[in-house]
Amino acid sequence: MRPASLALLAGLPAIARARDALVCGTNGFTGSGASExxxxxxxxxxxxxxxxxxxxIVNSPPSFDATWSWVEEATEVHSFPHVTFLSSKLPVAFSNISSLTLTTQWGYGTGNSTIPASVINSTGLRRVGATANVAFDMFADPDVSKAANASTAATEVMIWIGSIGSPWPIGYSTNRTxxxxxxxxxEFILYQGQNSGGTNVFSWVAATNETVFNDDISPLLQYLWRNDLVPSNSSLGLIEFGSEAYHAGSNVTFSASNFSLxxxxxxxxxxxxxxxxxxxxASVVGRYPLAIIITMLAGIFVL
Incomplete structure (x- = not known):
């Protein structure tokens, strides 16, 4: 680990909640008790x-604080701190999902401390150039042996319920539908494209930040398979919730709790x-998110 990283880590004890585990880098943790x-x-x-x-990480009630800072390569996703939902009912065929209710609440802000649910420190996040999303991430495949593995599943379905800065879903410039x-x-709008590994990615992006979410998302899945956008014989095998972290010039914290499936x-x-x-x-409005259009127009007028 470089000295710059060590300096950033020095601030971590400021995290407010008593924690059951602290994991960094590519490490993980298996929950227990209420997080089993x-x-x-x-x-x-x-x-x-x-x-x-x-x-x-806090086991009971289940919650986590993801504190991060990525200062280079601002347009790339560097990490996805997340929780994975374990269920004996997975994998399950899309056509055999009667309902799928996902619940969470979250907050985002600067510094190392827990951010209260529903709080987004927009001014501070803008000041450090923070770019991130908040999303449920799901994987599916006609082959059930591949459906539960993010590396082998043919289809990825993301449900964005938050955008910090101007993160761009895969397909933002060519396949915003x-x-x-x-x-x-x-209301969600769909983007689609392929990631670098060849996985077909479908991103449902909410028009507003939904810091408290508790809804049956099966309509978003049905829209895909009933309209033949994904194979109708696909099985859903993996469900995660977290934040794709692109860039922040100094420490920011994503706090999530009350998550369930x-x-x-x-x-x-x-x-x-x-x-x-x-x-x-076909139009510029059809190809780009509104925030990007505003940025483009601002650049034109500056020139």
Missing amino acids: NLTYAANAYNSDGEGYQCLA CFKQAVGDV ELHVGKAPKLDLETMPKECA
Whole structure:
């Protein structure tokens, strides 16, 4: 570990909650007690050599604080601190998901301390140039032996419920679709593309930050397989929740708690999904998120 990383780590004792474990880098932790159906991972898989990430974990009630700083290569994801939901019902065929309710609450801010749920310190995060998302990450494959492994699954489905700065989902510049689907009061728009490993990635991105989330997300999955965007015989094998961390000039903390999964297995009901358009109008608004359009226009006027 470089000296710069050691200096950043010196601030970690400021984390407020008494913790059951502290894991850093690529290390993980298996929960116990109230967290017995959870595993936690710091998952700093793409370190920039200058930054760091650590995850402070509390078993009961289940929660974690991910404190990180990545100062180089601002457009790349460097880590995905997350919790993985363990369930004997997984893998399960998409067509056999009666409902899938995902619950969490989260906050994001600067420094090393726990951020209260529903708090986003936008001013401080802007000041340090923070870029990150908050998302559920799921993997699926027609082959159940591959569905539970992020490295082998053919399909990745992300549900973004938070954006800090201007993170860009895979396909933001070429494959932002006009496909929309609401879950409760939250409207999502779909992006799609392939990652560097060839996995087909579908990202449902919420229009607003949802710091408290408790909804049945099966409509988002049904939209994909009923419209033949993913193989209808795919099985869902892995479900995670965390934050993809791109960049921050100094320490920021992502705090998450109250996360749970409730999966009901049974023949998928025929939901009243939004109609998928036959084609999307080609325009700059159709290709880029609004925040990026504003940035582009600002650059034009500056020039």
